[in-house]
Amino acid sequence: MDKITVIAPAKINLSLDVVGLDDRGYHLLDMIMQTVSLFERVTVTKKEADITLSSNARYIPTDSKNVAVKAAMLFFEYTGIQGGCHIHIKKSVPIKAGMAGGSADAAGGIVALDKLYETNLTKAQMCEIGAKAGSDVPFMIVGGTKRVQGVGDIINPCPAMPRCHLVICMPDKGVSTPAAFANYDTLGEKTLVETDKLVAAMEADDIYGVAQYMANDLEKAAASEYTQPIKEELIQQGAIGSVMTGSGAAVFGVFDSEEKAKAACEYFRGKVRSVFVAKPVNFGATIARNK
Numbered sequence: 001m002d003k004i005t006v007i008a009p010a011k012i013n014l015s016l017d018v019v020g021l022d023d024r025g026y027h028l029l030d031m032i033m034q035t036v037s038l039f040e041r042v043t044v045t046k047k048e049a050d051i052t053l054s055s056n057a058r059y060i061p062t063d064s065k066n067v068a069v070k071a072a073m074l075f076f077e078y079t080g081i082q083g084g085c086h087i088h089i090k091k092s093v094p095i096k097a098g099m100a101g102g103s104a105d106a107a108g109g110i111v112a113l114d115k116l117y118e119t120n121l122t123k124a125q126m127c128e129i130g131a132k133a134g135s136d137v138p139f140m141i142v143g144g145t146k147r148v149q150g151v152g153d154i155i156n157p158c159p160a161m162p163r164c165h166l167v168i169c170m171p172d173k174g175v176s177t178p179a180a181f182a183n184y185d186t187l188g189e190k191t192l193v194e195t196d197k198l199v200a201a202m203e204a205d206d207i208y209g210v211a212q213y214m215a216n217d218l219e220k221a222a223a224s225e226y227t228q229p230i231k232e233e234l235i236q237q238g239a240i241g242s243v244m245t246g247s248g249a250a251v252f253g254v255f256d257s258e259e260k261a262k263a264a265c266e267y268f269r270g271k272v273r274s275v276f277v278a279k280p281v282n283f284g285a286t287i288a289r290n291k
């Protein structure tokens with residue numbers, strides 16, 4: 001086998017609470033993260049040497065600035081294998097959205113390389129490699145519903161998100177993650193994030209409770225003029241709750257009916273840069289069955 005395709009889902013944050021700073025100035029977080037049915041397709045081909053990357057999206061870096069290239073370099077370093085690969089990314093997840101599209105690509109790359117080079121790494125080992133490439137990469141390898149803490153390196157189990165439908169809106173302008181965190185420090189303002197109440201609602205399989213306790217400490221710091229209007233419009237369109245994901249700029253709404261979600265998606269089409277209907281999924285980067 002010299003070529004493999006991995007399906008790598010995007011994520012949303014049902015919650016994000018900034019709980020401290022580590023000694024590098026990175027923010028310590030407490031988050032409920034959920035993979036959703038919006039997928040990157042990452043195809044990795046074995047090569048003798050070098051790591052190269054191509055994509056249908058012209059706006060992503062193809063050198064070591066790309067987190068998937070960085071992750072591949074780290075894979076070879078970790079395993080001691082002398083090899084290379086070409087990574088092709090079919091992008092569906094918007095960039096600067098807070099949906100970890102780049103980290104999904106990196107997660108996909110690691111999962112593919114493990115199979116191609118028959119290294120049989122455990123998920124924990126893959127996460128160790130991923131963590132060095134970017135904060136969200138370990139969760140994108142594991143996926144499902146998880147309580148993620150530290151700087152993304154501590155992944156704890158969490159009851160599954162109740163059945164629901166999501167409408168995810170990406171506004172015209174994205175948000176840079178470092179800028180959002182820097183702004184958070186300057187603002188010095190906290191949002192109430194009641195993670196334990198959110199987890200209790202998940203435990204009770206209560207989607208209305210989940211919608212009520214979704215919260216994101218970075219909403220103000222992301223400083224996107226689109227956040228509040230989109231949140232309000234999602235509610236007007238029938239969402240039972242709405243919140244920004246990650247460091248933004250995408251905003252999603254939770255719906256209790258597929259019809260309402262589809263109608264809301266139609267409403268937003270043309271009003272925002274892109275809009276998707278999605279569902280929670282219970283997996284992370286996974287080898288595609290047909291390739």
Ligand code: C5P
Pocket residue numbers: 025026027028029133134135136150151152177178181
């Ligand atoms: O790891 P990632 O590439 O997502 O982080 C980008 C930047 O966002 C970091 O260099 C840091 O400035 C900021 N960040 C942070 N705390 C986190 C994650 C990211 O301050 N937990």
